[in-house]
Amino acid sequence: MLDYSTPYIPDLKHLDFMRSKTVCFFNHGKVMKKSILRSLADSFESAGIRVVYGDQDEKIDVYIFEKFLEPTRYDSVKIIHAENLIGKETLEHSFNNADGIVYNSHWLRQVYLNTFPTEIANWEIIAPSLRFRPQDNRIGEYQIVCISKWWKRPFKRFPLIAEAFALLTEDDSYRDAKLHVFGWVTNGKKLPYTSGLFPLVKLSRRAKNNKNIIYYQKSFSEGRNTYFEQLHKSHLMIHMSTIDSGPQVVTEAFANGVPLVVSNNMGGAEWMREIGPQSGIVLDIDELTDSYQKISKLPLYSRQLCSDISHAPKVAEAMKTILDNPDYYSYVPPRKYRLEGTMDAWFELIQKAWQTKHA
Secondary structure, three states, X not given: OOOOOOOOOOOHHHHHHXXXXXXXXXXXXXXXOOOHHHHHHHHXXXXXXXXXXXXXXXXXXXXXXXOOOOOOOOOOEEEEEOOOOOOHHHHHOOOOOOOEEEEOOHHHHHHHHOOOOOOOOOEEEOOOOOOOOOOOOOOOOOEEEEEOOOOOOHHHOHHHHHHHHHHHOOOHHHOOOEEEEEOOOHHHOOOHHHOOOOOOOOOOHHHHOOOOEEEOOOOOOOOHHHHHHHHHOOOEEEEOOOOEOOOHHHHHHHHOOOOEEEEOOEHHHHHXXXXXXXXXXXXXXXXXXXXXXHHHOOOOOOHHHHOOOOOHXXXXXXXXXXXXXXXXXXXXXXXXXXXXXXXXXXXXXXXXXXXXXXX
């Protein structure tokens, strides 16, 4: 079993400072569920930093919030992890009185800049990275993986992925390829969006009858090790979401050196372009949405968008290009997109915000 909880050894420049602080990942005293911030909290603890989830029992030096500030017991340093796609609660909340803010991507920061009149002075763009686990040589049948809460987010466009894969397997070279679909519902049940007279999600007969598409249950806790094991030996990750500020699935692929095919209206495309073309292919198939106003106008739950497979030939060709050229599409993500870089950036921002507050 792969171990993604290996203790992280941080940059010594920040170690003494951070280990002298108690950091509260604010959740009213309850341990956070699996999320970007929960993974971050676990990494903080692995570095020897005191982590709590509420401020009832001890003095807090640094608060970290998801999306927006909440009332706290102490007037300590407050850092916000920016909301992925600005919702009404964030719009109605005054977020600009924090000491720092972290965005997953430049894409998300631009959404904030085009939505709010001011910005917190101390800000940083930090991808939610994992420890790098280099693959051995990828051998055997071609393995492709995708993951999402498919039963909840039809705008992740699974019909497009399935259709592209079905087209790929019509090529004799890829007839035995497998598409592993994580985050599906349990016990072979249909997705909520597949039923009714006019379903949002509808697979073509070609995709529906493809025996090489393998579905896994939706569990993200018990099934996570299975997902990482499969990802680690896969040849390709595909993520065709209509919109996504900073998809963790992309950095999970980075952590395994797996190349990707992604759509362009997301932070993951930005990360891949920075790493370089060896990380995979970005398909420019969507209009960029760089403000709350534009995002709110997206028909995220429309049949036309969720079941559109018109780009399937383009997606299939991108998949084939990567699978045909494994030596070229091979990379080691730079430190910035590994856990080491993520932690360094968080520590640096926290220390900067602390110095500003206590100047």
